[in-house]
Amino acid sequence: MHGHKQAVSTSGTVTNHPLDIERTMIGQISYAERNIEEHPLDEFIDRDIGGDKSVKPWKSADPCHYLPKEGKITAGESWSLSAELARQEDHKEDERSRVEVDKVSLFATLFSAIVTAFIIESYKLPQVDHGELSAKLLLHVHYQLDNLLRDNASATPPPLISDPELGCKAPSYAVFVNGMWSLSLVCSLGAALLGMMSQLRIGEWKKTTRSGASATEVLEDRCSQMDVLASMGVYSLVELLRAMLLLSLIFFTVGLGIFLLKVDRTMASIVTVTFGLMMVGALGIGPLFTTVVISSRSQELRENKNKAILGSLWVAREYPQDIRAIYAFIHSTEGITPSVGKALLRELYLFAWFRGRHLHLSAYLDMARSKRCSEGLHRDIFVAYVLDRFALPFPAPEHPSPRRPSELQEALIGHRFELFLRILNGADSYTPSDESPAHTVTHPIGVGEAQIKNITSAFFSNDYDHIGNIPTECRIQYCETVWTYMNGVRVGRVSLLLARQSALLKLLVPSLSNPSPWNMQFEVLQHVCALNRRVAQYVVPNPSLDSQDAVKERVAKAILYVARILQIILSEYKAVHPAESRDKLAHKGIAEYTAAHPDYMASIASLVSAIHDTTSEASVGVPDDLLGYCERAWWRQLLEYYDARGHLAIPLSPISK
Numbered sequence: 036m037h038g039h040k041q042a043v044s045t046s047g048t049v050t051n052h053p054l055d056i057e058r059t060m061i062g063q064i065s066y067a068e069r070n071i072e073e074h075p076l077d078e079f080i081d082r083d084i085g086g087d088k089s090v091k092p093w094k095s096a097d098p099c100h101y102l103p104k105e106g107k108i109t110a111g112e113s114w115s116l117s118a119e120l121a122r123q124e125d126h127k128e129d130e131r132s133r134v135e136v137d138k139v140s141l142f143a144t145l146f147s148a149i150v151t152a153f154i155i156e157s158y159k160l161p162q163v164d165h166g167e168l169s170a171k172l173l174l175h176v177h178y179q180l181d182n183l184l185r186d187n188a189s190a191t192p193p194p195l196i197s198d199p200e201l202g203c204k205a206p207s208y209a210v211f212v213n214g215m216w217s218l219s220l221v222c223s224l225g226a227a228l229l230g231m232m233s234q235l236r237i238g239e240w241k242k243t244t245r246s247g248a249s250a251t252e253v254l255e256d257r258c259s260q261m262d263v264l265a266s267m268g269v270y271s272l273v274e275l276l277r278a279m280l281l282l283s284l285i286f287f288t289v290g291l292g293i294f295l296l297k298v299d300r301t302m303a304s305i306v307t308v309t310f311g312l313m314m315v316g317a318l319g320i321g322p323l324f325t326t327v328v329i330s331s332r333s334q335e336l337r338e339n340k341n342k343a344i345l346g347s348l349w350v351a352r353e354y355p356q357d358i359r360a361i362y363a364f365i366h367s368t369e370g371i372t373p374s375v376g377k378a379l380l381r382e383l384y385l386f387a388w389f390r391g392r393h394l395h396l397s398a399y400l401d402m403a404r405s406k407r408c409s410e411g412l413h414r415d416i417f418v419a420y421v422l423d424r425f426a427l428p429f430p431a432p433e434h435p436s437p438r439r440p441s442e443l444q445e446a447l448i449g450h451r452f453e454l455f456l457r458i459l460n461g462a463d464s465y466t467p468s469d470e471s472p473a474h475t476v477t478h479p480i481g482v483g484e485a486q487i488k489n490i491t492s493a494f495f496s497n498d499y500d501h502i503g504n505i506p507t508e509c510r511i512q513y514c515e516t517v518w519t520y521m522n523g524v525r526v527g528r529v530s531l532l533l534a535r536q537s538a539l540l541k542l543l544v545p546s547l548s549n550p551s552p553w554n555m556q557f558e559v560l561q562h563v564c565a566l567n568r569r570v571a572q573y574v575v576p577n578p579s580l581d582s583q584d585a586v587k588e589r590v591a592k593a594i595l596y597v598a599r600i601l602q603i604i605l606s607e608y609k610a611v612h613p614a615e616s617r618d619k620l621a622h623k624g625i626a627e628y629t630a631a632h633p634d635y636m637a638s639i640a641s642l643v644s645a646i647h648d649t650t651s652e653a654s655v656g657v658p659d660d661l662l663g664y665c666e667r668a669w670w671r672q673l674l675e676y677y678d679a680r681g682h683l684a685i686p687l688s689p690i691s692k
Contacts, residue, residue, distance in 0.1 A: 090562070092460045092515045093453065095411035101449035101506055106362035111250075113366035117347040118250035120360055121257050124353045132273065139276040140230030146280070147223040150287055154216050157209070157294070208293055215290030222283035226276045254346025341375065344368055348383060355425050358446055365418055373404065373413040380420050394423050394492065398485035407464040412457075419454045419486060422447050423493040444494050445501040452509050455490050456516045459483055459532075462523045470525055483524070484531050487539065495538035502538065502552040507559060513542055514562040518569055526591045526661050533599045535665075536606060544603040545632045547611050560635060567638035570596055571645035576655070583654055591661035593646050597639065598669035604628050621672045643673050 108116065288310055295303035347367040354360035368379065377400050384396055399416055402408075426444050465482045480488075494501070521529055533540050543563055546553040555563070574593045576586040601621070608624035609615065615623065629636040650657050659667060 090511060090515055092519055093457045093512055095409060095415045095457050095461055097457070099450065099453060101453045101509065103358055103362075103446045103450060105358040105446070106365070106450065108359075108362065108366060110366050110369055113363040114250040114254070114343070114347070116359055116363045117350045117367060118253040120350045120354060120357075120363075121254060121346060124350065125257070135273040136230045136233055136276065139273065139280065140227050143223045143227035143230065143276070143280055143283075146283065147220060147227060150216055150220045150223060150283075153287075153291075154213070154220060157213050157216060157290075208297060212290045212294045215286045215293070219283045219286035219290065222279050222286065226279040226283065229279070230276055251343040254344075254350075255342040256346075257349065258342045258346040344371070344379065345382070348379060351425075352383070356443055358443070361421070361425050365421055368417070373410070373417075376413060376417040380417065383421065383424055394420070394427065394489045395480060395485035396420060398480055398482055402465060402482055405465065409461075409464065412461045412464055415454050415457050415461075416482065416486075419451065419458060419489070422451045422454070423489045426451070426493040441501065445504050448494055448501050448504045449506050449509065451490060451494060452505050452513075455486055456509065456512050458486050459516050459520050462520055462528075466524050466528070481528075483520075484528060487531055487534075491534075491537060491539065499538060499552045502542075503554075505542075507556055510542060510555075510559045511562045514559075514566040517543065518566055521570070521573070521592050521596070526588055526595060529592050530595055533596060535599060535602055540599055541603055544600055544607070545635055547607045547627065547631055560632070564634050564638040567635075567642050571638075571642040574645050574649045576649060576652075586649070586655055587658040588661060590646060590649055590655060591658040593642065594657070594662060594670050595666055597642050597646065597673065598666045600639065601625075601669050601673055622676055625673075625676050640677065643677055646670075647674065 288307055291310065292303050292307035295306055344364075344367050347364045351360045351364035368376065371379070380396060381400070384394075399420065426447050462483050517532070520532055541553055543566070544553075545555040545560055545563075570593050574586075574590050605620055605624045608627055609620065612623075625636070649655055657667070657670070662670075
């Protein structure tokens, strides 16, 4: 099965290829552009997967098939849902604000009392100490009387107390300590007073809401009120009060340290450091970022027609684990322009720096407007970034919710994976057409690469249990997407899609373990085998159509593909046999996979044979300049395995780093 045998094609041409098909090229242009009505490989694939030719790659213009049930709502329902959630959140926010303000105000009041007690004692430091002055005068009189009694008139009497000493100039440290503690008292009293006054203003914004307002008007009013309150500082009231208290603590701690320094340096250091760390850690401080939202908002979002959308975005951000709120926001953005979509993404990611740093938003924001990129593709990219923003695991939930992040990922994975396939299928719309081939270890970051990294970070970074939630049709479509992507982009970009040990690569390899989230259904396995044979035909050159550079790059993609698959095979084998030595790991792993999945490994053997067949030609060879050392090493192991079984006749040469 793995060897070569001659076959006579329908045109009478003798071929020498393990696939028994005529050598024609499948390159980076379509069959129609090559004036080929039907490729011989199509008949082979049809037989291989039961004659099914209905698999058509999904495009952005197609309707979505795998929306979660919570996301299947109309535009009107989405606005109503957002408005209802906004009303609920308003009441909750008022209660939370009142409780937080009460706590901070109480702490500020108690702390003011403590600072006042210290000031009562410290205010005496810069004043005249009349007791000390009286003691000095009495001592002077005592010396004079003693000299008279001893009849020692020649003795020099002690000097009189000078006027400056009578004025008793305050020591500098005393002035500094009093100044620090006074500033501390002012800040703490200011925080307490502001807290009491703000209690009267919390909830006042409700009075400006239009009576009998529609759902969109409620959201518009909510957005306008948030902007006004943010500009007044009320929206970040708790953060402001905490900042004032922290400033008060800093002033008090500095003054206490200077005061104790006059007593004992060691005591001053210990008390100051301990007290400062304890109080700062107990109080904490929130970022004062609210006004940044208003100042950095683009002009397009300042327009009144987008106020309701901003209100819906606020609702989604307040309910990050509620799929209904997420999809209500998504549906509310139907019909927006790409520029407004980019502005909304900036707004959505503004406060998600600890999560958004894992998502390559700039790759899309910096993408120039192109006629090749359709409105539907822009829409898919926008929705994909929205889902990634909420699905990415984070340290702690913004609001308590019964739904865990993993549950959210399980619910969103079907729709997100479908969007991922649609976006990659449109790679020719956003990938530079004049790009030069890149090394496999060089990953240019564009829209497609950002999607690969984002879906991996958001859905495959913590566990793989929800892999089983990817629909079977999506996994079949993934085979078509890999094939389309390999045809349409350079080898460096293909390398990122097939990154080592990535979940996206594992979807192309059946599992040895059972049960496993990576278990592959029979129809998926058939399409994966067909993909392997497609790649085998992909490397077969056609001298009349192909340039030497084009053939070398296709060979590099094929070697990259099969080498990365070998890594997954060996890691799966190692997981089942952890005690196995590394010496024969490759040979034993391939042998066990061949026994467990004979059809799959037969397609891999055909691919290895086809690559070897092409690289044996002097004009092609192995494209070392496009492959990394690891790919060349894994490719050598594959050749060694199949050569040891007599399937290949290969003169092996050393691998250069």
